[in-house]
Amino acid sequence: MKIIQSFPRAILGAWPTPLQPAQQLSRYLGCPLYIKREDMTGLGAGGNKARKLEFQLGKAQADGATHVITTGAIQSNHAHLTASAARKLGLAPHLVLSGTPVAEKSGNLLLDALMESEITFVSPPAGRPPLDTINEVMLDIAAGITKEGGTPCIIPEGGTDALGTVGYILAVEELARQLHPLGLDQKRILIVVATGTCGTHAGLVAGVRAQSHSFDILGVSVSGSTPIKLNKTAKVATETLQLAGYDHAVEPGELWIEDRYIGSGYGELTEECCNAITTAAVTEGLFLDPVYTGKAMAALLDMGQSGQLSKYDAVVFMHTGGLPLLFHYDSALVSFNK
Structure with missing residues (x-):
């Protein structure tokens, strides 16, 4: 961490971002769910x-x-x-x-x-x-x-480069501090994040590796080729760790990317995504976007309903932002919800 602290930094956000329990959605999942509110950074419309x-x-x-x-x-x-x-x-x-x-x-x-x-x-x-x-x-x-x-x-x-991605090594440290008073920092935790250009996913992997936490990271792909994403995420995570002074290498085979929720392509709505957006809004007053977080939540809801989360003590969902996208997709979302 000392090396990261030596890097020039322009403070743009309000840290830490909240970690909020989602009690209603937890019932859907059969597992305690916490939302890491990266959409509440305080910069612009918010986001990771x-x-x-x-x-x-x-x-x-x-x-x-x-x-x-x-x-x-x-x-x-x-x-x-x-x-x-x-x-x-x-x-x-x-x-x-x-x-x-x-x-x-x-x-x-x-x-x-x-x-x-x-x-x-x-x-x-x-x-x-x-x-x-x-x-x-x-x-x-x-x-x-x-x-x-x-x-x-x-x-x-x-x-997405190593310099920017070191920010997510600090995010994992921040998350662990928030989980500690809940008695969860040493427990089996699943962190779920939408994976687009792979930087946030890579940073979370780097942060977990650097600090030896027993957290699993699931990246829910929103576009493109999964083999390319696996290679890119591993490469960026390794470069980030090296830049931060850690002697670790990440291999593509160590990573977990789910690609069944992309639909017809980047930015294209799916029924599962729209259902996830509606479910989050109705149960928690939580607003997700149609491109990233909606698809990540769709994957998480399916996992919960099929019993795949039973081995975890809790799930942390990274809300990476995207609220303005709801106002771009408004008519399409209404059509799906009819």
């Missing part, structure tokens, strides 16, 4: 990316950055949180969003516009990895900023 951005933008400030560039989907939670963090620190945000411009702004895109973020829309050509095109665009934007006398900082998609 604040932990990563504290270290990434801490370094950016130390390097004299004037502009922050990042990428994501049009409704990217990460892009919104990055823009929020940039504005909070007096930096100019430039978002490179995958897709075509839209006339009506809603959800995260509305919030991006309210912050007067510079936005570049990119539609990568067919037959080429989309991220290759997007990375080239970000580099071109950075070159233009430099030419005009500014100092750009590029943050990768999802904020």
Whole structure:
């Protein structure tokens, strides 16, 4: 931890985030459930990316950055949180969003516009990895900023790199401290998180490995290829541990990713996701999003109803944010719930 504490850090969130018991949902699961409220970080509309951005933008400030560039989907939670963090620190945000411009702004895109973020829309050509095109665009934007006398900082998609991910080593330490007075810090705990760009999942794995907790980590995939995700999560977790001064390596075969709840693709609604969103709202007054946390909760509810949680003393569900997405998917959610 001493090495992590030596890294430049811009305090962006209100820590610790709450750990709340979910008594009504616990009855559905047959196991005590706690919600780790990463959606209540206090930055922008809330979300897990604040932990990563504290270290990434801490370094950016130390390097004299004037502009922050990042990428994501049009409704990217990460892009919104990055823009929020940039504005909070007096930096100019430039978002490179995958897709075509839209006339009506809603959800995260509305919030991006309210912050007067510079936005570049990119539609990568067919037959080429989309991220290759997007990375080239970000580099071109950075070159233009430099030419005009500014100092750009590029943050990768999802904020997924070793520097940002060390924030989740600290999150595991924070969680263990919250579980201690409940008598659960040395118990068998399952931590459930949505897995997109793999950084938060990798950080949780790194945190558990660094501190030797008996916590299992389940990543519920929301997109893409599971073998690629396993390899990426293991790679980022290993790089994060090494950056933080730990002599550990994580292998793909050690990881647990559930990929049966993706549906037809990233950002596409499923019946199970909509049912999970409704169940959380009705039982706990808890609002999940259709892209990440709704699908993670769908997996968790199925596990509880099939008795797969009986070996755990408790489950911790990482609520990674995404509330603005509900206002983008509003009509689709209503259609599913008819």
